[in-house]
Amino acid sequence: xxxxxxxxxxxxxxxxxxxxxxxxxTSGFNGLFWYQQHAGEAPxxxxxxxxxxxxxxxxxSSFLSRSKGYSYLLLKELQMKDSAxxxxxxxxxxxxxxxxxxxxxxxxxxxx
Amino acid sequence: xxxxxxxxxxxxxRTGEKVFLxxxxxxxxxxxxWYRQDPGLGLRLIYFSYDVKMKEKGDxxxxxxxxxEKKERFSLILESASTNQTSMYLCASSQGLAGGEQYFGPGxxxxxx
Numbered sequence: 416x417x418x419x420x421x422x423x424x425x426x427x428x429x430x431x432x433x434x435x436x437x438x439x440x441t442s443g444f445n446g447l448f449w450y451q452q453h454a455g456e457a458p459x460x461x462x463x464x465x466x467x468x469x470x471x472x473x474x475x476s477s478f479l480s481r482s483k484g485y486s487y488l489l490l491k492e493l494q495m496k497d498s499a500x501x502x503x504x505x506x507x508x509x510x511x512x513x514x515x516x517x518x519x520x521x522x523x524x525x526x527x
Numbered sequence: 528x529x530x531x532x533x534x535x536x537x538x539x540x541r542t543g544e545k546v547f548l549x550x551x552x553x554x555x556x557x558x559x560x561w562y563r564q565d566p567g568l569g570l571r572l573i574y575f576s577y578d579v580k581m582k583e584k585g586d587x588x589x590x591x592x593x594x595x596e597k598k599e600r601f602s603l604i605l606e607s608a609s610t611n612q613t614s615m616y617l618c619a620s621s622q623g624l625a626g627g628e629q630y631f632g633p634g635x636x637x638x639x640x
Contacts, residue, residue: 448628448629456633456634457531457617457631457632457633457634458570458617458631459631460628460629460630463627463628502569502570504570506627512557512558512575512577512621513621513627514560514572514575514585515560515570515572515629516572517562517569517570517571518569519567519568519569520569
């Protein structure tokens with residue numbers, strides 16, 4: 416079956432760095448996505464990893480190790496507006512197209 | 528700018544009513560998805576469609592049906608609403624067989640009383 420684990424909540428300080436981990440077990444792995452979701456809003460795409468290694472995009476970076484079933488999202492120079500839920504999602508082949516299986520999300524609170 | 532819209536942000540219905548949730552995307556995407564999002568359970572896939580008139584069940588299809596008569600529109604139908612269907616419903620779309628990045632609509636908060 417499919418299983419995705421990520422911490423429920425994290426707290427960090429403005430200006431600091433935070434790492435949100437995600438571990439997964441899935442068949443037909445086809446990549447891993449990170450989404451950001453502010454309260455009451457739709458999820459928005461942050462990053463995509465399909466090969467092992469680090470993908471950097473401004474203040475955000477995402478890492479993938481397929482052999483370990485592990486990914487992390489790294490947020491640098493934290494800002495108050497980064498307070499949100501961060502969703503890890505694994506893409507797997509679902510028959511006619513790829514489907515996403517989502518973790519329950521990590522609620523990040525950035526404090527002054 | 529890519530856009531996925533949903534017919535209502537908030538909806539209140541009574542138990543037993545038939546409920547229609549509409550989703551429209553303007554990106555000419557092949558794939559469209561319906562999720563529900565509940566605290567502690569995350570986003571769960573109800574149904575998806577990879578082409579007009581084509582649909583497949585997701586992880587929690589019971590109590591729901593869908594319709595896709597046009598490429599840009601994907602409807603979720605609750606045949607007889609129940610209180611356990613009170614939830615946030617999110618529609619998404621993506622391009623091509625590879626799936627890829629999904630673009631989400633703003634969501635519909637449905638309350639069934």
